[in-house]
Amino acid sequence: VDKDGTRVFDLRMQAGETEFEKGRATPTWGFNGSYLGPTLRAERGEKVRVRIGNGLDEASTVHWHGMHLPARMDGGPHQMIAPGATWSPRWTVDQPAATLWYHPHPHGATEQHVRRGLAGMFLLDDEKSERLDLPERYGVDDLPVIVQDVRFDGARFAEGHGTMQDVGFLGDRTMVNGTLSPYREVRDELIRLRLLNASTARTYDFGFPDGRAFSLIATDGGLLERPAAMDRVQLSPGERAEIVVRLRAGERVVLRSFPQDNYGDAWQRRFAGGDDSFDVLELRAAERLRPSPELPSVLAESETPDGKDAVRGRHFDLKRSGINGRAMEMSRVDETVTRGTTEVWTVRNGNGMPHNFHVHDVQFRVMEVNGAAPPPGLRGPKDTVFLPNGTTMKLALRFDGPADPDTPYMYHCHLLFHEDQAMMGQFVVV
Ligand code: C2O
Numbered sequence: 001v002d003k004d005g006t007r008v009f010d011l012r013m014q015a016g017e018t019e020f021e022k023g024r025a026t027p028t029w030g031f032n033g034s035y036l037g038p039t040l041r042a043e044r045g046e047k048v049r050v051r052i053g054n055g056l057d058e059a060s061t062v063h064w065h066g067m068h069l070p071a072r073m074d075g076g077p078h079q080m081i082a083p084g085a086t087w088s089p090r091w092t093v094d095q096p097a098a099t100l101w102y103h104p105h106p107h108g109a110t111e112q113h114v115r116r117g118l119a120g121m122f123l124l125d126d127e128k129s130e131r132l133d134l135p136e137r138y139g140v141d142d143l144p145v146i147v148q149d150v151r152f153d154g155a156r157f158a159e160g161h162g163t164m165q166d167v168g169f170l171g172d173r174t175m176v177n178g179t180l181s182p183y184r185e186v187r188d189e190l191i192r193l194r195l196l197n198a199s200t201a202r203t204y205d206f207g208f209p210d211g212r213a214f215s216l217i218a219t220d221g222g223l224l225e226r227p228a229a230m231d232r233v234q235l236s237p238g239e240r241a242e243i244v245v246r247l248r249a250g251e252r253v254v255l256r257s258f259p260q261d262n263y264g265d266a267w268q269r270r271f272a273g274g275d276d277s278f279d280v281l282e283l284r285a286a287e288r289l290r291p292s293p294e295l296p297s298v299l300a301e302s303e304t305p306d307g308k309d310a311v312r313g314r315h316f317d318l319k320r321s322g323i324n325g326r327a328m329e330m331s332r333v334d335e336t337v338t339r340g341t342t343e344v345w346t347v348r349n350g351n352g353m354p355h356n357f358h359v360h361d362v363q364f365r366v367m368e369v370n371g372a373a374p375p376p377g378l379r380g381p382k383d384t385v386f387l388p389n390g391t392t393m394k395l396a397l398r399f400d401g402p403a404d405p406d407t408p409y410m411y412h413c414h415l416l417f418h419e420d421q422a423m424m425g426q427f428v429v430v
């Protein structure tokens with residue numbers, strides 16, 4: 001914290017080597033280390049500044065995924081950092097407690113930069129949530145779980161997309177926090193997992209092999225109004241969920257990703273990853289567990305708009321070749337929204353393959369999925385949603401940041417190969 005009370009973070013993008021397996025050094029990228037980056041943490045109301053140095057020999061950017069901030073601090077493709085240069089965005093945290101993340105966003109190269117290891121979590125806290133009795137000891141009963149798809153080619157990361165893999169890169173193993181075959185010893189009855197799908201293309205459907213229920217307490221942008229009992233939570237690239245699972249003394253429980261029946265047709269399930277299953281993380285409970293308090297029945301008040309005061313609607317048709325028939329152009333602004341207003345966006349995927357949809361700067365509410373009320377997993381604040389083929393969603397978004405007619409925010413498919421290939425558009429707030 002510096003003298004005017006700003007919380008200052010230093011990040012440096014650098015190339016290095018990581019031994020994921022003994023004796024095999026893999027060339028990787030990381031922030032302040034060889035792979036991934038530190039967990040940043042700030043409180044609602046706090047002023048934040050990040051000094052980012054680019055120690056790579058390529059230009060890149062750092063984007064604050066899920067953060068509500070001025071467009072020129074957003075770290076999208078318009079805020080490139082040249083090799084050797086430094087960029088120092090600053091903003092005031094003005095949103096509820098949440099599990100956000102940061103990653104590069106250079107137009108056309110995001111998939112490669114993220115897959116090489118540039119990603120980290122950015123946790124937000126707020127006073128109200130701190131008073132709740134939730135597991136909150138970081139690394140003890142509150143665990144960051146950054147899930148990534150990986151495939152090795154000898155010591156190197158394989159980069160190629162398989163034939164028929166039009167969703168982008170799919171791995172044959174998963175890593176959690178940069179670790180292969182991960183396990184974690186835990187000593188508390190209730191364990192909170194902050195799940196982040198940081199894979200570039202793969203969607204996971206998380207659950208436990210014994211079918212046990214867990215409590216979903218938060219989605220992308222923060223806590224739900226109340227915990228929801230579920231046995232599966234599906235996350236496409238970029239999405240987060242916080243779940244709390246109850247353990248019994250001495251047991252070993254595997255967090256698994258299961259085959260997904262809503263992923264697409266048999267072809268998509270087979271060739272685009274929908275039929276795959278992975279053991280993601282093993283939790284090893286100690287012989288004696290510290291008792292945890294029951295979860296509170298009320299967690300938070302919703303701050304996302306309900307859409308009743310929407311001043312306009314827009315439609316977004318997702319196609320592999322572009323959104324609304326247009327491929328991304330850095331110099332073209334696609335949508336202009338009015339500051340302080342609410343809009344309803346209807347997003348449709350009829351493209352025959354899975355896509356998702358992410359909007360910068362806002363946390364929105366899912367109003368409808370194919371004309372029906374959203375399932376529990378989509379009832380919290382969201383910035384990214386999964387749309388299997390044949391899905392239409394209605395989203396309510398409020399744009400209350402500062403106006404900046406000259407600097408756009410992005411909306412895009414977060415399957416990063418699709419994003420790189422121009423499934424992205426730009427909006428300004430005026
Ligand atoms: Cu996670 Cu536009 O990005």
Ligand code: CU
Binds near residue numbers: 063065066358360361
């Ligand atoms: Cu984003």
Ligand code: CU
Binds near residue numbers: 418423
């Ligand atoms: Cu897509």
